Amino acid sequence: MSLTISRAIVDQILEQARAEYPDEACGVILGPAGADSPVRLKPMINAAHSPTFYEFDPKDLLALYREVDEKDEEIVVIYHSHTETEAYPSRTDIAYAGEPGAHYVLVSTREEIAPATEFRSYRIIDGNVTEEPVTILN
Amino acid sequence: MTSAAIEVRIPTILRPYTKDAKVVSADGADLKSVISDLDRQYPGLAERLLEDGALRRFINIYVNDEDVRFLGGLDASLKSGDSITVLPAVAGG
DSSP states (O other): OOEEEEHHHHHHHHHHHHHHTTSOOEEEEEEETTSOOOOEEEEEOBTTOOSSOEEBOHHHHHHHHHHHHHTTEEEEEEEEEESSSOSSOOHHHHHHOOOTTSEEEEEEOOTTSOGGGSEEEEEEETTEEEEEOEEEEO | OOOOOEEEEOOGGGTTTTTTOSEEEEOOSBHHHHHHHHHHHSTTHHHHHEETTEEOTTEEEEETTEEGGGTTGGGOBOOTTOEEEEEEOOEEO
């Protein structure tokens, strides 16, 4: 298990996370079905507008899944930012993780940590968190 | 039981209950009865949709693309040909 992702997408996610601070930022990266390849970044609105919680709006969520089906894509990555804590899944992240096939990416906007070390990826399945290596392609 | 008439789209995380079927059929005049019928066919599924007899907060159910919370929740009335989509919320802290 590992995640390979382009530098451009990583930078856009970090930029979004900083722009939406102090709220948590969130979104997905889509790719062709079955390829496990994150190529199309799709930032989502954090309907919770909160520094400690994120949630896709239920309407946006349905539209997202419809779009993914129509384009024969898959949700490769589900990402969100932590604003003051490390980029590790919180208890709520683990409790609500509902996509066993997705890479769960966390970034942190807390200032004392360099961005490069704060882009981390996990599998979250049945309450079990497994961190995986991330390869960033320049 | 009459023939199943309502199409229900099952998210990946719940497909272990439906033998990996992405779309299943169920009967019922309202959402509550459809969930009962689903649970009869796929034991354990209702538990994943309901908590203390109410819809789980972090499971979204749509009837013909409308969030069921705006259609009366478990009392939302259904008819033959309706389509239900179940999606786990994407949320966390």
